[in-house]
Amino acid sequence: MSDKPSSGNSKVLKILPYLSLLTVLAVWELIVDTGLVPNTLLATPAQVLKLFIYKLNHADPDGAVLIVHVLTSVGEALTGYILALLIGIPLGLLMGWFVVAEGLVRPIFEMIRPIPPVAWIPLAIFWFGIGLTGKAFIIWASGIVPCVINSFVGVRMTNPVYIRMARTYGASDWEIFRKICIPSALPMVFGGLQVALAASWTALVAAELIAADAGLGFLITMGRRLLMPDMIVLGMIMVGLTGVAIGIIIDRVEKRLVAGMRR
């Protein structure tokens, strides 16, 4: 007996996802073509595909070719994300082990944490304008929260036997932190990377919808302003695809790092 949910012909199972995707696309195409939904409200898949090909090498009507929008968004996202990791992970780790760090940082962190990162957008525009810095700030603010929490919890979950063992050999607090707490927390920290990425990407698109002159969120906004439903849908699809692509890359990097440490 298999422990899978239910068995079936494996060849049929392989085509099923494509079949369902095709069905959705066909239905989508049909409801617009037959006029069930007016074309001014929803673009057909064919129109989106056409625009996609057009936008590969045309800057009009929104001002930049598609790859520029993608790279702008990715650049902003990675800047904020990496800053969130660089500050959030060490901070969370230190807070997990050193009571002084926790005592100092935790009240501030708890005060800021309930504020949704997108609520920072107006202030960020105020401070940094609509360029990369403002967006990086928003992403940093959304990405840092899971980084801090996961690193903190990871250290706190360190098996106390390892800590007692280290102490009986005479290890100092700092040595225990470096050699016991950090390696023990790493799986949790890596778990946080994906959560932080998802949070960052969401916040980025929200920020670009409101204030930008390039980027995928900006493409969507332009589609609305220019009354081009195909551009809105194209922007949405690109946001999804790019997000998935970054996720896969991070996953790969993470797997390689973890494999280097333990099998």
Place this chain on the structure above:
Amino acid sequence: MSENGKRKVKVSVNGLTKKFGDLLVLDDISFTVAEGELLCIVGPTGCGKTTFLNLLSRLIPPTRGNIMIDGEEADPKKHNISFVFQEPSCMPWRTVKENIAYGMEVKKVPRDELESRLKKIMDLVGLSDSADLYPNQISSSMEQRVAIARAFAVNPDLLLMDEPYGQLDVKLRYYLEDELVRIWRELKSTVIFVTHNIEEAVYLAERILVLSNKPTTVKAEVPVGLPRPRDFRDPEFVEIRKRVTDLIKWW
């Protein structure tokens, strides 16, 4: 073999008392351990055996009394103390070899000295072939051997073992008991071995301390002068085991 009178005192415990809040666990305990001695401590579950070892290794402070090693207040930063815990203590992110090396790393043993000791101790406990495996790839008895190898590798002045074989099945326990005796004889460490298994204590010990129920005191001291290797069916062995069992049944 009970020649404690002639041997140099390694550890002396003086009036050791421990309270957790109002709960008096250890009540004014005093005794000495000779250099190179293998001392077993037996007592009922919950009488404070683990607490006692935690005090010895300074993981927790005593309420009253003190513990001297070589005439100085016990201090893990100064003395070479090793602790084999009741629970498994192999770090999953380190290989067998790296786990065994951990104690020596903390003690800042020079690299080539560390490597040569590693090789020797891994041969001694039969882990040389598993050096590069991770803890999740080895059995629980091998994990316990890693913990023991790590403990011996620092050439401890004092090795504390807290029911290290409690979770293992009988056959493995016998095997590891023999192994412990062999390593102890070879490295001449001072060992305090805590157990609630009387047979194990009689098999291993040069001397047995029998603890009472809470509030815990040293109920009796039983020297075990049997030659090694010892035999569970030897009438003298059975006799000593009976004596210790009666002491524990007393209350």
